[in-house]
Amino acid sequence: MFKTLDDIGSGKRVLVRLDLNSPVEDGIVKDNRRFARHARTVRELVDAGHRVVVMAHQGRPGRDSFVSLAQHADLLAEYVETPVAFVDEVYGEAAIEAIRSLGAGEVLMLENVRMCADELPENAPEDHAESEFVRTLAPEFDCYVNDAYSAAHRAHASLVGFPQVLPSYAGRVMESEYEANTSIANREFDGPVTMVLGGAKATDVIDVMSALDEGVDHYLLGGIVGELFLRAAGYDVGYDVGGTELYDHQWENNEERIRTLLDERGDRIHLPVDLAYEDDDARAEILVEGIEKDRDLLDVGSLTVERYGRVIEDSAAVFVKGALGVFEDERFADGTVGVLESIASTDCFSVVGGGDTSRAIELYGLDEGYFSHVSIAGGAYVRALTGESLPAVDALVEN
Template identity: 70%
Template sequence: MPSFKTLDDLDDGQRVLVRLDLNSPVEDGVVQDNRRFDRHAETVRELADRDFAVALMAHQGRPGGDDFVSLEQHAEILSDHVDHPVEFVADTFGEAALSAIDDLDGGDVLLLENTRMCDEELPEEEPSVKADTEFVTTLAPEFDAYVNDAYSAAHRSHASLVGFPLALPAYAGRVMETEYEANSAIAEREFDGPVTMVVGGTKATDVIDVMTALGDKVDDFLLGGIAGELFLRADGVPVGRDLEGMDLFDDQWAANRETIESLLDERRDQITLALDLAYEDEDDERAEIEVGDIEEKDRAFLDVGSNTVSEYAAYIEDSDAVFVKGALGLFEDERFADGTVGVLEAISETDCFSVVGGGDTSRAIELYGMSEDDFGHVSIAGGAYIRALTGERLVGVEVLQDQR
């Protein structure tokens, strides 16, 4: 049973204010469609079908950024996913917004303007402070209930996420419900067999925090990506050369060397490092080299090698649960997708509980023609996923739980 109220606890036909996370890539001013629209469409479609009058809130970018744009395009994209009209008003809680909200009938859906265009939205403050903002005190009286479906933003103490649950009866949407259940499983569930975690990506601190927090929950950590090379460096392998114009290794090594060396020493029996690595040869083709044959730091490595994929797949096949955080290589380049895709394919073919998340890792599933149905859960959360794994505070979840 969820630790907060869900849509199952909400009586039909009410006026509801719903927070989504539709934050998306923007290319040349054009908002890009992505899985967040499809996921949130489930909640919006259900509310419309149950005769709720629905007003939606969401954010896009940050002030000053190239991706800080209006949500007008988001309304069109979401409408296609919901297969239901989603109207838009270029206002968040002013007269135009209040008038559009007042005109809502059962089954209507309205998207309000970018919440981050409100001065009171962004500063990280306690929920009680956010609940007292003009943003919240103006909008809340227009509704019977508040629904938070933005799990991927649940680590942010912003007005639209933590203020309204103190002013209205608060419920979790379907994305919030499923993300919380899956991402909390590693801390809350008991598994009969081995628990394996595939950890990669570009941030050493994420990997360190996950391994430190979950050392007693995970049997095997399989490493790759930038973080994996830093652990290999700690093991005496001369790797970790940056591509031109990039600085992913040396600064992280200087900041985290002692911690990485300590983790490797203390958890050696839990940590599996790459056996081989892939790089771009003189003909711009993929080439591989055994880790033991690397004599100097003279090239950039962009993926784990085929022997590593085979070894990691063997661990996965014997696991009762597998969690993925971060990619094992530069999977956006097809030449260096073997590690990430190979591990994901092994998970999809194994009868285990699985959660895939962390940054853009889950995007590889769609990019390489795999089906999300072959995984237990594919998370659309980044920062919130990491915090769930490491047991850090998710204030957007806490305010929902406080109303249970």
């Protein structure tokens, strides 16, 4: 296992990697739960008298979201409740000077690490350790802390290079995310384990279902994957209408696996019994029996929510990946929100993962405290559920 903040001591020069990647609208970086989560790690390092230098990324080159981290420094400062200085370099002369002038308990944020050419290639950790980026920055620090669990599935320089050359530790987000997201494989529960699976990326969901067999008692499906499984079960849904490009290519890529899963685990896979659609600007619902798809189907129906709720109430653990409908539109949030409310009112261990689903909690005013863990990870959460290794976690363990 990796070491944590408990093992560092005090008064160190600490390089800490966060994931503050955020929505950007008209050049303005939007606040989100990542700042609050990561602030705990930064605050703890500050209180221990460390000199704290923050690395993070924002967007990718060529995208509108690829912006400077100057705004991120101000947002993080609000949560840490201490000033966060900013330097518009990653490892140039100005950055090194700012790092060397930092005092105990002070925080500095470096520029967007993806503005560094050495960062993005998916290289072996040993190769990243030899990059100019790592070789220049590493000598300025006593240790490295990785708190960027949501980026842990990437083999980028700031995530896997520094553990090759510095004593390395997991921050509090990395620690809690790893423990919660691997619990479905690593823990035993005194009762049924249920997975709620939806969203637009059906292949991700099917990967999770294929990887997790004996450990899951119930799969509750919705969203795109719910329709695809209904199609395999013989219902007239699960294909594109009206110009959408969500279903047909995912059906072609996954038909065999879907049919195999239904054949082998049909008694554990729960499919929607009704679906919702838009009718004269209002929500309408239709039973899947006898359905003919001639319009977009945007949510699971109320009967499905009720049936899924009964399964959840009898569960010892519930894991969520993906929304059951287009919850951004309040008319079609009943499935996603209804299932989340069932989980919140049940005395079970619960992990809600994936950006969309966790955003629904915030959007509809649900209390995070009613869930055992709300993950801020997307790709890393899927990797953890499928048992795939996470390069950044592996780097911490090996260190």
